[in-house]
Amino acid sequence: MDKSIIRRIIIALLSVLLLVYVIYLLSNASFKNIRTESATYSTMTESLDVDGYFIRSETIMNSKNIGGVISYKMEDTDKVSKGEKVAEVYNSAEDAQKQAELQSLEQQLAVLKELESSAENLSVTPDVIDENISTYLIDMSINKNDGNLSKSDESIDQIIYNINERQVLTGKVKDFSEKISELESKIDKMKSSSSKKISDLTAPVAGYFTSELDGYENVLNIKNIDSIMPEDLNKAKNSSKKTYDNAVGKVVSDVFWYVACPVTSEQAIKLNEYKDNQMTLTMQSASLKNINVTLVSINRKDSKSDGVAIFRGTDMNENLLSVRSGTIAINMNSYTGISVPESAIHQDTITITTEDKNGKEKEVSKKVSGVYVQYGNEINFKEVVPLYSDSGFVICKQEPDDDELFSGSTIKVYDKVVVEGVDLYDGKVIN
Secondary structure (H helix, E strand, O other), X not given: OOHHHHHHHHHHHHHHXXXXXXXXXXXXXXXXXXXXXXXXXXXXXXXXXXXXEXXXXXXXXXXXXXXXXXXXXXXXXXXXXXXXXXXXXXXXXXXXXXXXXHHHHHHHHXXXXXXXXXXXXXXXXXXXXXXXXXXXXXXXXXXXXXXXXXXXXXXXXXXXXXXXXXXHHOOOXXXXXXXXXXXXXXXXXHHHHOOOOOEEEXXXXXXXXXXXXXXXXXXXXXXXXXXXXXXXXXXXXXXXXXXOOOEEEEEEOOOOEEEEEEEOHHHHHHHHOOOOOEEEEEEHHHOEEEEEEEEEEEEEOOOOOOEEEEEEEOOOXXXXXXXXXXXXEEEEEEEEEXXXXXXXXXXXXXXXXXXXXXXXXXXXXXXXXXXEEEEOOEEEEEEOOXXXXXXXXXXXXXXXXXXXXXXXXXXXXXXXXXXXXXOOOXXXXXX
8 A cells, every 4th residue: 555545544544543631621621700719727716605694792882971082092903902991081172182192102112212222233234124114015915905904004104114214224313312302292282281081991801802782792693603593684684783882892702703605405405516625715895705614513404494594713814803794605616727617618428449358459439528629621520528617618627647538648738629610520620
């Protein structure tokens, strides 16, 4: 046969094969839009929104000389011992104001004398003092945001002290003798002209002091915490606000405080999984964030009825002392892993080759949860182990155990997960 004819036949066959291959690619390619999102590493918190009613052991402080003007010596949330002076009573606001000014001057004098006595023995460097100032600035901001105003004031005092210390150390101020003399003169003058106080007000018990009263103190007795039922909470919430004729503040005396929350039978079952575990409480309306609490009991008449969940806490700040009720979020558990949109989760059948007990190879198939991931112009199905889902997203385990994965592989952070597309399958070629 003529060589040119043979060449033409070969070219024709190759052209047919090439055409068949192109048709195969076209039949497996998708010309519809595929939208992907990168898988990210994130944390989601499982929480339960409920109504909360705060219960504390509260002792009302009364004054027989309520007609006078009270000058508090303690800040709200300050710890007090039984019998410790909390406030002083004066005849007039002017007398109380003079006493407050006198106390402030005496405090300034004490600080300057301390700096004066230690000036010659300062062993710190300006860099260390600057670090201390930065630390106290951070503490001041954190305490202010958390409602610990008294601790915030303490940080301010420390900042002022460190600034003065730095001035002595760097030679900008040689000594404070002139300022000390000036303060001593002012103090002596004020003492000679100030009126004496009428009486002292002391703490009846040890605990945390606050000058604020809301009129619902001890409506629910902390001693009956294990027997509070939904009807008791309703009665407490609808009770009339009390008025106190001679009250000047209160002391929260127990180590523990409690939050009683009405829950449905379904919520009770869910919460019971976390009994005795530490959780956190968040209450936006009272600026409470991630307050540590423990679920100690769920009071119910029977296993099918609604009840009251009792949470116990020990943290304390000004907001915790004053809040009584409102909507709270109980943060039960946190899940960390790879986050993907819930719409990207699919069910697909995976087939793997394994060996039987005789060492012979066999194919095994199983339907599993997973996502489709784009690699170049191809889509592959990747198995996932979901941990938690909320708000349209799913947290998947980043490194599942071998026995948790049928296929032996899963998605990774930054994989391009398909969130929109049609006719998806493993190995599909896309445009």
